[in-house]
Structures are given as C-alpha cells and as structure tokens.
Amino acid sequence: MALEHAILVSLLEQPGSGYELARRFERSIGRFWTATHQQIYRVLKRMEADGWLVAEEIGQDGRPDKRSFSVAGDGQAALVEWLRAPVQPEAVRHELAVKIRGAAFTDDAGRAALIGEVERYRAEHESLLHTYLNGEKRDFPDLERLDVGERLQHVVLRGGIAYERMLLDWLDDVLDTLRAL
Amino acid sequence: MALEHAILVSLLEQPGSGYELARRFERSIGRFWTATHQQIYRVLKRMEADGWLVAEEIGQDGRPDKRSFSVAGDGQAALVEWLRAPVQPEAVRHELAVKIRGAAFTDDAGRAALIGEVERYRAEHESLLHTYLNGEKRDFPDLERLDVGERLQHVVLRGGIAYERMLLDWLDDVLDTLRAL
DNA sequence: AGCCATTATGCAACTAGTTGCACAGCAACG
C-alpha cells in the first residue's frame, strides 16, 4: 500500500497530471515502484477525495485539458507519518531464479531456449544500466553542487546502478553455469 | 502468475505437503518468490484439480495426517512450456527507495527516524547474508561434486549472496548520504 | 481522406495476494 506514497513523493518533487505521473512511473520513479496509468488514476481519485491532493484544471491549446495535482498539507503529513513507520519486508518475485532452478527438469533444447532468454534479459539490463549512466551524466553534471532532494535522488540512482552492475555479473555467472551443464 | 511454477520446481526437487512447502517458502524458495500458506493451499488445490499434481494421503503417528504432493506429467509439461516463455518484466517495489527520496520532505527528526530504520534494515540484511553463507557451507560443502540440480541451486544462491553484498554496500552509502545532509 | 501516434482521462471485470480467523492433535514445559 505504498503507491500513494510514491505518488506523494513524485508530486512533491514536481506537481503534474495523471498522465505525466504515468510517464514518470515509466521512467524514473517506476524503476523502484511500478504502476499503470489506470492504477494511478484510481489512486489519485482516492487521494483527492481524502484531501491529500488538490487539483487544478489546466486548459491547453491543441490538447485535451488536464488536471494538475499538488500535494496538500494532509498529504505531506501522511507521507511524513509513513516515513517514520518500519520498512515492510519486501515481497520478492524473481521469476528468473525460479526458471533457472526449473532448468534441472527440462531437456537440452529447453535449456538452450533458457540460455537465449537469459541473454535477451541480460541485454535489456545492460541497456538499462546505460540509461542510468546517461541519466546520471545529464541530471547530475556537477556532483559538488546538489541540493538535498538531488542528493537523495542521486543516492537512489547509485543504488539502481549498483544493482544493474551486480545483476550483469551474476547473469554472466548464470550463463557460464547453464552452458557448462 | 508464477506461484504455480515455483511450486512445481519445489515439488520436483522434493515432493511434500502444503505445510512443508510453506516452510520452504519461508526459507529457500521464498527468497525469490514469497507466498503465505493460505495462498499455497489454494493454488495446490487448483493445480491438483488441473491434474498438475497428485496427492498421497500419509497417516502419521503423533501428528495430523498430511497430503504429500508430487508433480504429474501434465505438471512437468506445464513447467517446461513456461520455461520457454519470455521472462516477464518484473514489478519492482522498492519501498526503501521511495522513503529515501521522501526524506527531502520531512524534518530533521523524521530523517533521524529514517536513519534508524535504514540501520535496522541493514542489520536484517547482514544477518540474511550470513544465513546464505552458512547455508552455502552446509548444503554445498564440495563444490567439485554437484549434480545438475545442485549446480543450478548454487548459482541462484550465489545471486542471493551477490545481491545482499551489493545491498549492504549501498545501504552504507545511503547512511553516509543521510547523515551528511 | 484515412490512419496512426500522442496527450489525456477513466470504467469494468478479473486475478493475485493479504489478513484474519478457525479447527484439531500432540508434545514439551512448568
């Protein structure tokens, strides 16, 4: 139940419409908290009803009108309260690990197919790592001059980079292991 | 929709009852695919109805009877088919990252509380790393003599170990960053 | 003129997973 809180953080960093939020969830925030636009609109509605957000109607030329959301006092208070609460144990869902252990119960052709999948998966994450590294260069060109929000965004990004590097190393290990079976 | 497949892998490695599966999900399998016993029983029921599993009633002295499940031909066929399918993009839910970025919008006391939480979280993962390392020593004492299943289990465990080490390093980075704000 | 992509919003139906509770037998501890 933290989609609300991810939205609060994102809107505090920068107010925006449901559509814009959905874009951000595809890019930055979504790297550590995924959500579809349908889910986002539903939660925005509830948050507005609870007085956590206020909406401003913005008429646009050449585009549909939009409703831009900002965080209200109650919303920020809810976020502050949630920040104090213990971090919930995460529900880990690592499909690839299940598949790797499952490889013991298929034939050579099945294993070859899995190796192909792991290679595709590795290429995806290599590209994601480069996206992160480019984003780092673009958004944090001067690491000496960062405000509080940027320093926190940067440490989270460093986590993403460390994760992807670890993952790529492990996937190489996995590929070696699968090929040597 | 891969709890079924995680159960198939676990039961192929070793048949067992719902209760035993729930234990394994707390320990090994659950490190990369979590599930409660209620969820497991429900899915087992469906899998049995679909002919993926066969159950054997086992009367026990001094304990309630149990139903031990084994994977049927249809179950293994379903697993093999699933292994060939592309790995689904994972639904990432990293609450701590949301909280870290959220720390920009609270006061010093809130940040101090978050530092405490990160320290607690770090201690938990340090202990998990040691659990992994002890498990590795216990279950894989001779790395030269592993069968196919064990080699795959070991490479997944190495992934868990690499992840925890990466996480601990990053958490130190996070703590330094939060303390220096 | 017709089609596709982008911006923008949302409903309805479904699936997966969580939380709370229940029941039953036996063992070990005090």
Next chain:
DNA sequence: CGTTGCTGTGCAACTAGTTGCATAATGGCT
C-alpha cells in the same frame, strides 16, 4: 493440568494490481 508451540489444513473477506476496453482532440504522414 493448563499453557504454549508445532504440525497440518483450510475458508472468507478484503485489497491491490492487471487487462481489456472506451472516449476525445489534435497533428502528422501517406
């Protein structure tokens, strides 16, 4: 002899998230 804990199974109600679909305006391409 009562309480606690472990083994063992399961239902019911709820919440969160996914999938599929719908609508509408505009701009650009063919």
